[in-house]
Amino acid sequence: MSAIKKMVKLRIWRGDAKDGALQDVEVEANEGEVVLDIIHRVQATQMSDLAVRWNCKAGKCGSCSMEINGKPRLACMTRMNMFEEGETITVTPLRAFPVIRDLVTDVSFNYKKAMEIPAFEGPKDLKPGEYRMQQVDVERSQEFRKCIECFLCQDTCHVIRDHEENKKSFAGPRFFIRIAELDMHPLDTLRNRKQTAQTEHGLGMCNITKCCTEVCPEHIRITDNAIIPMKERVVDVKYDPIRWLGSKISKREGIV
Amino acid sequence: MSIVEKHKYDVVVIGAGGAGLRAAVEAREAGLRVAIICKSLFGKAHTVMAEGGVSASMGNVNSDDNWMVHFRDTMRGGKFLNHWRMAELHAKESPDRVWELETWGALFDRTAEGKISQRNFGGHQFPRLAHVGDRTGLELIRTMQQRIVAMQQKDARDHGDAESFIKVFAELTVTEILKESGKVAGTYGYWRENGNEVVFEAPAVILATGGIGKSFKVTSNSWEGTGDGHALAVKAGGRLKDMEFVQFHPTGMIWPPSVRGLLVTESVRGDGGVLTNSEGKRFMFNYIPAVFKEMYADNEAEGDRWYNDQANNRRPPELLPRDEVARAINSEVKAGRGSPHGGVFLDVSKRMPADVIKKKLPSMWHQFKELADVDITLTAMEVGPTCHYVMGGIEVEPDTAAAAGVPGLFAAGEVAGGMHGSNRLGGNSLSDLLVFGRRAGAGAAEYVKGNTGVSVSDATLKGASERLNAPFTGNGDENPYTLHAALQEVTNDLVGIIRTRTELEEAIVKLAELRARATKVKAAGGREFNPGFHLAHDLDNMLIVSECIARSALQREESRGGHTRDDFPKMDAKWRQVNSISTWDGTKVTVVTQKLPSMPKELFDLFDPHELEKYLTPEEMSAVEGGTK
Numbered sequence: 001m002s003a004i005k006k007m008v009k010l011r012i013w014r015g016d017a018k019d020g021a022l023q024d025v026e027v028e029a030n031e032g033e034v035v036l037d038i039i040h041r042v043q044a045t046q047m048s049d050l051a052v053r054w055n056c057k058a059g060k061c062g063s064c065s066m067e068i069n070g071k072p073r074l075a076c077m078t079r080m081n082m083f084e085e086g087e088t089i090t091v092t093p094l095r096a097f098p099v100i101r102d103l104v105t106d107v108s109f110n111y112k113k114a115m116e117i118p119a120f121e122g123p124k125d126l127k128p129g130e131y132r133m134q135q136v137d138v139e140r141s142q143e144f145r146k147c148i149e150c151f152l153c154q155d156t157c158h159v160i161r162d163h164e165e166n167k168k169s170f171a172g173p174r175f176f177i178r179i180a181e182l183d184m185h186p187l188d189t190l191r192n193r194k195q196t197a198q199t200e201h202g203l204g205m206c207n208i209t210k211c212c213t214e215v216c217p218e219h220i221r222i223t224d225n226a227i228i229p230m231k232e233r234v235v236d237v238k239y240d241p242i243r244w245l246g247s248k249i250s251k252r253e254g255i256v
Numbered sequence: 257m258s259i260v261e262k263h264k265y266d267v268v269v270i271g272a273g274g275a276g277l278r279a280a281v282e283a284r285e286a287g288l289r290v291a292i293i294c295k296s297l298f299g300k301a302h303t304v305m306a307e308g309g310v311s312a313s314m315g316n317v318n319s320d321d322n323w324m325v326h327f328r329d330t331m332r333g334g335k336f337l338n339h340w341r342m343a344e345l346h347a348k349e350s351p352d353r354v355w356e357l358e359t360w361g362a363l364f365d366r367t368a369e370g371k372i373s374q375r376n377f378g379g380h381q382f383p384r385l386a387h388v389g390d391r392t393g394l395e396l397i398r399t400m401q402q403r404i405v406a407m408q409q410k411d412a413r414d415h416g417d418a419e420s421f422i423k424v425f426a427e428l429t430v431t432e433i434l435k436e437s438g439k440v441a442g443t444y445g446y447w448r449e450n451g452n453e454v455v456f457e458a459p460a461v462i463l464a465t466g467g468i469g470k471s472f473k474v475t476s477n478s479w480e481g482t483g484d485g486h487a488l489a490v491k492a493g494g495r496l497k498d499m500e501f502v503q504f505h506p507t508g509m510i511w512p513p514s515v516r517g518l519l520v521t522e523s524v525r526g527d528g529g530v531l532t533n534s535e536g537k538r539f540m541f542n543y544i545p546a547v548f549k550e551m552y553a554d555n556e557a558e559g560d561r562w563y564n565d566q567a568n569n570r571r572p573p574e575l576l577p578r579d580e581v582a583r584a585i586n587s588e589v590k591a592g593r594g595s596p597h598g599g600v601f602l603d604v605s606k607r608m609p610a611d612v613i614k615k616k617l618p619s620m621w622h623q624f625k626e627l628a629d630v631d632i633t634l635t636a637m638e639v640g641p642t643c644h645y646v647m648g649g650i651e652v653e654p655d656t657a658a659a660a661g662v663p664g665l666f667a668a669g670e671v672a673g674g675m676h677g678s679n680r681l682g683g684n685s686l687s688d689l690l691v692f693g694r695r696a697g698a699g700a701a702e703y704v705k706g707n708t709g710v711s712v713s714d715a716t717l718k719g720a721s722e723r724l725n726a727p728f729t730g731n732g733d734e735n736p737y738t739l740h741a742a743l744q745e746v747t748n749d750l751v752g753i754i755r756t757r758t759e760l761e762e763a764i765v766k767l768a769e770l771r772a773r774a775t776k777v778k779a780a781g782g783r784e785f786n787p788g789f790h791l792a793h794d795l796d797n798m799l800i801v802s803e804c805i806a807r808s809a810l811q812r813e814e815s816r817g818g819h820t821r822d823d824f825p826k827m828d829a830k831w832r833q834v835n836s837i838s839t840w841d842g843t844k845v846t847v848v849t850q851k852l853p854s855m856p857k858e859l860f861d862l863f864d865p866h867e868l869e870k871y872l873t874p875e876e877m878s879a880v881e882g883g884t885k
Contacts, residue, residue: 016784032512034627044737048788049781053297055478058518058623060394061300077626100449101785111298115418119406120361128355129314132370138363142388145363145395149299185361 005030008080010038012050013092016101022090029080035089036064036075039103051102059217062150066103067092072152072215094155110151113171116201117178121190137186144181144226146218147174153212153222159205170202173212173222180226198234203227259452260717265291266708267460267700268443270430270485273301274393275669275689275696276464277400278353280422282697283462284407288704290422291456292404295448295480298426299401302466302478303689306393307521307619308377309385310690311683312350316371318566321382323347324862330684331863332547333379333577334647334677335816336832336871337498340855341654342675346684346691353690354386360406362399364388376526379577379681381551382566390521390619396686428454430484431793432720433461433492433665434712440492440664441710444720448790451783453721459707460700463489463650463659463667464693468502470740471798471805472643473748476508476519482794483801485671489650490800490840494659497673497835497850499648499801500808501818503680504753506581508642511597515627517642520602520620522682524637525574527616528563528607531585532636533593533600540573543584547870548576579679579817582641586753589640599640605633641753647680647818648808649673651837656699657692664703668696674835678817727792728783732776736791739777743770743798751806756822760810767803768844774799800845804838807847811836829873 008029011022027041036054043050054064057076064075069090083089097105122131153173160166171179176197183193197203208231210223220226267283269276272294283290294301313326327347331338354372358364364386365373374383388395404422412418430445434455442457465485469477490496507520525531533539541559544552552573553559559572574581585600595601604613610633614621617632624630624637650667651660652674659665669689676684722729727736750763774796779789814828815821834849860868860880869877 030513033514037514043787048737049786051785051787055296055300055480056305057478058305059626061304063296063300104785107297114405115408119402119409122359128352128359131358133366134370135366138366142363145398146391148394
């Protein structure tokens with residue numbers, strides 16, 4: 001059980017909403033460690049008041065989201081051996097959200113957006129225990145329910161990353177997969193989910209650069225499996241005159 | 257005092273894991289105004305870590321299953337130390353609790369008929385665990401989180417304000433339960449973000465704070481598992497029951513060191529994974545205890561056949577209850593037959609094709625690939641025991657979840673004691689938190705009806721504030737991180753998986769020394785999101801809890817479930833008749849025995865007398881058989 005120890009260089013952003021700067025530290029690292037281990041060691045030995053959010057340390061809770069060398073990542077899933085020998089690792093808070101202190105940001109934006117998505121509405125005529133669904137039909141939504149709400153997709157999405165003004169009208173990738181999940185739920189009865197994604201949650205502002213998919217630690221295919229299918233169906237109805245007419249005549253949305 | 261913010265609610269729920277959220281839903285449905293307080297962000301609680309599933313005898317996969325079979329399995333798993341009424345309510349109500357989640361949007365894996373699929377797990381006679389791959393806990397927490405959002409959306413429509421009836425106070429730590437005239441009057445705490453103090457006035461408080469794992473060195477628990485609710489309850493005059501029973505999950509990761517303790521789900525074994533030692537031998541066949549001999553296969557061929565034909569074969573011993581498997585692994589390693597990093601091997605690669613492994617155990621594949629560079633479809637995992645769960649907890653009244661001795665206090669989930677006896681079966685924690693979370697919400701709603709209009713006095717607030725600020729105002733120079741590490745060494749070395757009198761006595765002395773040092777803890781830095789300050793408070797809770805564990809373990813002179821005494825290696829029917837009760841007088845923990853509530857005859861009748869003989873004293877047996885109970 002030989003643990004190979006070495007010193008690593010870290011540059012950590014420290015400060016609050018008013019002011020802050022990068023600070024250099026050197027700290028010990030052992031074989032097999034992740035960035036979060038190193039941050040904890042800095043906390044325990046050099047900066048006891050260094051603020052960082054974390055919980056499970058297993059990539060399951062999505063708390064330790066930060067930017068490592070400029071890339072949105074979970075600190076608990078970023079292994080030290082992916083960096084070059086002697087490389088300085090720069091650790092900064094999520095850029096799309098206001099800083100509270102050090103590596104901790106105010107992510108309340110996401111909880112506000114969650115409140116704006118209409119909840120699941122099950123069939124009124126089925127009692128608990130009477131739901132029947134096929135595995136193949138639940139799997140599409142299950143992919144999106146893997147989301148651990150780390151908000152890395154929200155952080156990286158350039159619609160809001162550098163455009164504070166867009167936040168009001170844009171729910172972000174996390175909530176597009178929430179809408180898609182409900183839309184694809186075999187027993188959800190609420191209509192118009194795709195349409196409101198477009199009209200109320202800013203689906204149209206997404207121009208499919210797939211940055212969200214790239215940073216998703218759960219490897220959810222946000223763009224391909226949620227955003228694009230919703231966009232295509234919304235466009236179908238909006239621009240196909242026959243389907244448009246059909247939806248008016250039957251007084252139905254026309255998107256199933 | 258540093259800015260005291262005041263709120264008034266009907267009920268305050270501390271903890272936003274499964275139990276807390278289920279309690280909040282129930283209390284809101286009963287018309288109460290509910291505050292949910294959590295140390296982390298909303299939706300991050302430790303429940304997300306539960307992997308395998310939620311046990312409920314729906315009978316979707318094997319129609320022979322029913323509540324009585326589930327009740328039997330639970331009592332056996334707990335070695336008959338469980339509170340019979342809790343085990344009964346749990347077995348009867350868990351199917352309804354699971355089905356109700358579907359109506360809130362949960363998407364469990366399905367059977368071919370389209371019902372909720374159920375999988376095998378250690379100690380459960382039939383496939384019983386409803387699951388979503390190996391991320392069932394995440395599904396539970398997200399479903400209830402979204403249920404609460406749905407209720408808030410309705411409140412916004414009906415009352416013009418989404419947070420008018422139910423509000424989440426995230427990243428807030430509670431330091432005290434406040435009492436006036438002997439009854440609960442609220443809670444005191446601080447915002448983690450800025451250190452500002454907050455008081456909640458409420459006639460009812462529900463504790464749903466989870467476990468104590470961070471008191472131990474190797475644990476599957478996150479930083480939040482610091483025994484807060486356990487400590488808050490004893491400090492408020494409550495009693496902790498059976499704290500010596502700590503579950504070491506048999507399969508935690510052991511390599512690399514940074515992930516040591518991280519859970520490897522029991523589904524790996526439920527789905528066919530086998531445990532082998534360094535000689536390549538499936539050693540579990542050597543560790544089937546007498547009480548389980550009839551139920552487990554004694555040869556590999558039969559064990560292997562069981563996966564496809566459960567009616568005609570007995571299950572493999574890899575699926576024994578967790579305490580048995582953890583002890584067996586411990587013994588193999590001690591005997592020099594361990595893996596290179598001090599565990600044993602757990603292998604699915606030779607049992608299932610790679611694509612099936614990735615489908616059935618996606619998080620495990622992911623976890624080993626990304627954190628240990630191990631592809632579990634090709635090679636065996638190295639695993640060893642990790643502190644996972646505390647069976648002990650707040651003594652509660654089973655039907656209402658009311659905490660004994662503190663009017664207005666309720667507890668549900670891991671923080672409550674009694675349900676699991678001396679050892680919890682896998683899958684029974686998620687069902688526990690749904691069943692008793694709901695009952696706590698209902699119990700609090702009923703209590704509040706007759707106990708409105710509490711208020712907290714200035715004197716009470718002043719005392720609470722002084723204690724909260726002690727890490728800043730004191731003259732000491734102890735570092736909370738150093739003390740935490742020292743505490744973990746004591747519990748690991750002296751109160752761990754195998755215990756003995758001399759070591760437990762040594763632990764109690766060392767814990768007292770640490771407690772003295774902890775009064776001199778100093779938090780460096782300011783009030784804003786200061787982890788050193790946060791740990792100073794958590795440390796106090798962990799010290800109390802660890803002392804309860806050590807003293808209860810010293811008192812119980814037998815080995816049963818999650819408590820193994822090297823000097824008393826046998827289970828003793830006399831000790832089955834008593835619970836250990838811990839109380840706190842402000843300076844030290846006192847532990848006494850208390851008679852176990854007696855189980856009604858109709859529940860004893862669910863068991864074969866030959867099985868009961870293994871657990872009961874001859875006098876109890878004649879009473880049961882004579883029908884006088």
